[in-house]
Amino acid sequence: MGWLTEEVDRINRKRMRRGWIKYFFLGGITALILAAIIIAALLTVSEEFSVSVIRVEGTIVSGNVNGNGYAGSEYIGRELRAAADDPLVEGIVLRVNSPGGSPAAAQEIVRDIDYAKERKPVIVSMGEMATSAAYHISSHADVIYANPDTMTGSIGTIWTIFDYSKSLEDEGVSVDVLKSGEKKDITSPYRSLTDSEREYLQELVNQSSEIFITDVMEQRGVNRSIIEDARPIRGDYAKNIGLVDEMGNLFDAINAVSGYS
Structure with a gap:
């Protein structure tokens, strides 16, 4: 009987080893498949969302507002910092279409732009207007894109x-x-x-x-002497005097991010 018991135990141990090998093998394959899926998903997300476009549209004011003709410094700042800290974001494009606004609100946004610039490139794309306080925040970007008839400048306080x-x-x-x-x-x-x-x-x-x-x-x-009279300036002339770096639209600015990252 002792011999029979030992033989049964040996067979059971052999079956258990085979079971563990099978489960380990299946688990390894499953882990590899999951890893491949995750990597593919991350690559897809990274390619699709590698550039964060943050819009500054309307009068710049302090506060957590966005829309209805106003761009709040708290809202813009939160978007900038979130994009700066996101490992899947390659760079940031600020799409600016604003006549300006509060000097204090612009100063708040400037601090957040500087925070973002320490982590990744920040490029400004000017729309039809980026004057006064809107130019102030734009001036802190790594690169400024504008259209020939973008109205910018107006560097002063009223x-x-x-x-x-x-x-x-x-x-x-x-x-x-x-x-x-x-x-x-x-x-x-x-x-x-x-x-x-x-x-x-x-x-x-x-x-x-x-x-x-x-x-x-x-x-x-x-x-x-070029800016102290606070006059508005067309985009193409702004490029000639150094207030703007490149002529181009939003998509030109987005495509340029990889070259500065």
Whole structure:
């Protein structure tokens, strides 16, 4: 009986070894198939989504908004950082079609562009317009594409203040204002600016403009005399003076990403 028991155990062990070999072999084949599928999927995704196109369309403002004529700095910044940190993204194209907007919002986006540039190429494709604050953010890209009739430039700061006091006076309407400081209602539309207030606001505009102009000069290496009058500039002339690098549309910019990565 001892001999029979030993023989049965030997046969069972042999069967178990064959079973493990079979399962190991089948498991290895399955793993290889799964790996091949995953690699193929990653290659497909990488090829299809290797360039992230982020749109800056409308007036640039602070906040998490996108659409209805506004491009929010928080939204744009989040998109830039996500693309910069995505290992499947080869490069970023900012499609800019904006008349500008808030200097502070542009400064926020600039920081996010600089963050992205440390990780992968950032190329700007200008649409029909990329002026003022929209040019400010564009100037921080690695390369700028524009069309010959893209309207760009307008490198400066503006502050528009309305004065309805004469109309209110004609209508017999008076406005009483209670304020804690002499200049608390300095931009009120119900009265005219005093000379000292106008001088003070002009100083603020000049300081903001100086930051803008200085930054563009550092980024683009252009002469101050070319841009300090804040005039709008056509795309082809912008290329001649160094504000734009290449003529081309969105797809030209996308195709160019691989050359800068």
